[in-house]
Amino acid sequence: MSEIMIDPITRLEGHGRIHIFLDEGGTVDHAYLQIPELRGFEKFVQGRRAEDMPQITSRICGVCPMAHHMAGTKALDDLYQVDPPSAAKKIRELVYSTFMVEDHALHFFFLGGPDFVVGPTAPKAERNILGVIGKVGLEVGKEVIGVRKELRGLIEDAAGKVIHPVFGLPGGVSRAISPALQERFAAGAAHAVEFGKFALQVFRDVVLGNSEYVDMVTSEAYTHRTYYMGLVDAANNVNFYDGRLRVMDPEGKEFLAFEPREYLDHVAEHVEPWSYMKFAYLKDVGWNGFTDGAESGVFAVAPLARLNASDGMATPVAQEAYEELVSTLGGKPVHYTLATHWARIVEMVYAAERLAELAADPEITSPDIRTLPTATPVEGIGVVEAPRGTLIHHYQTDERGLITQANLIVATQNNAARIALSVDKAARALIHGPDVDEGLLNEVEMAFRAYDPCFGCATHALPGQMPLIVEIRDLRGELVREIRRD
């Protein structure tokens, strides 16, 4: 028996690693994805002021701080039983939509996209944003950087800071949108919509126009039949900011639809001794180990899961793109993990269109942005769709509004079991014997990269690919071979 250790994987925050065990015949016995990191937020927030939670919990993740800030802020609305003025809700969703566009753009162009645009087994030195620019042109590269910069600047001006926003309060937001800022949002929204359409075209040209990629996307190695969860609005369209949680079964039938407040009836977490990360599953089905199908409580969140859990998109261009995706991939539910990249762009278009609607809304500059809470706080639950999936914040407080209990289920925890399955399945399908080349390892990595995972809730930044060291050891732990990707 030998082992392959992929450590560290680095387009993730923290230090994820993959431990692959091979049997005597060189067949993969099991590939484990381990998360060797813990910070303990749920414990040390006890005693903190509830109103500080949106700012404290944003430090879980500096890439998606807005998601934690917004889930926390909504949990405070619930905690204080206060309904924000209409303008405040719109401002929150305006800023949130802006965030969804720039965050999804980061993943497609900098992190996941290079695997397709440049190629899954292309020379490793090219499989990054620079390689993408080489393929699509310098102007496009500048456009990606420029649009993200413009959108992040808008977030900063509305929310105080783009990394660790401060504007969320129970009952509203701390600052109104000036007419001048509204104009800038409208201009940014127009850029974002065009950019989203452009990204869709890049996906059509690069992925759909290449039969090898289409075969890869639809191959069994990257397919799991699981449940899917996402927030939907009253018409069952995808919504990032608010709504009910809807769960589809592996056949595409509605399995559950519930209010976020009821999450504990439906979502539970499983603990394994070999990872610091917990694995969420559907309580209604139960934990039946790392396996897919209707008998397993394993479910998925994030872009593809949201499309599967909804009936469509609430804006026109995104709806067309959604229909194209579903019909091209043979109807719903779409079980192909790698199609998550496509779903992410469909969502980027929706976020941009929604941003444009809100930026054009005259109410967005209303000064009526706060309802002061009067109720005695007891318990509050807030849910949003983070870029990487359903994010749940749940607080209990004493009568002074100091936290007594907090429970946080982040997007990647909801996806954790399915990601573990995906890595294991891809490794089994692709690795045969300890003689593994670097391109093959990248194809194993693609199994989790599609989810845009945020382990320890985290970081992905500039280009580059994963630095990898694969050590192959014999039964006595002696190093047989080391594969380095540098």
Place this chain on the structure above:
Amino acid sequence: MTKPKVAFYWCASCGGCEEAVVDLGEDVLTVVEAVDIAFWPVALDFKVSDVEALADGELAAAFVNGAVRTSEQQEMVELLRRKAGTVVAFGACAWLGGIPGLANLSSRESILRHVYHESASVQNGDGAMPQEQIDVPEGRMTLPHFDETVRTLDQVIDVDYYLPGCPPPVGLITAAVMALVEGRLPEKGSVLAPDVALCAECPRAETKPEDLKVKAFKRPHEVLADPDLCLLAQGLVCLGPATRSGCGGACIAANMPCTGCMGPTSRVIDYGAKALSAIASLLESQDEEEIAALAGQIADPVGTFYRYSLPASLLHRRVEPAAAARPGGAS
């Protein structure tokens, strides 16, 4: 002339410091022109072994963000210290411990128990807990040790400079890198930011009364704060008087009080004690009971005054009182 080599690395952090570097935008190109980035796991494909292969001191500088909580992080920062001529603690966590440093209010054991056994959604009838060494059916696996205490970078290795902020403002990052490249670095131990309190550069400074006194403290959600007036004068606990400037007052621009992420000025040893005394000096009363009542309005003093700096405080962490010595002591 060969360009100086630099490294970026992260420990117990959130990735916000990495995003702050990305947010340099086109200025990243200026940085890349001036230096050779020899290690940046989040962005480039160099590995630990590449760092190990460098000569001691070969890196001109290592920028390290995040506090130190695991055995793996300690090994990495010790390695970088050997390889780098200059080590910069990058951001509030590396300098002062940061928000994850609030974990020093809890014991390691209570954190593990809470996360894996007690939290509301956990179903763990078997009492499973992550283990540093685990035998699975296929073989043996390991996890890094989760330390008892969160430490600042300079509690683990010698640190030359500090960049404040959560995350550090883009302007300060650029200035620090350029100062390094041009050999204009100040005295060792300096914080690379203006050395005056935020009130000095606050856009609302003119509305701060000379003899500011607070009659009642308010919490941010309890009031509709005037967007033009000094927040302290409105009874909000704004830590501007105790906090270093250099952020441009971003939070205050959003009509929210300063929470102190930029840390203390050079004249302060313990940030939280300084912040507490700055606020206490504003209490308008000479009457002991009244003062106690006013101070009592400040909910969660530890989380308010030591939000970013508990590991760097004089006590470093909560020290559990012996049960007999402190009956009914701190909960």
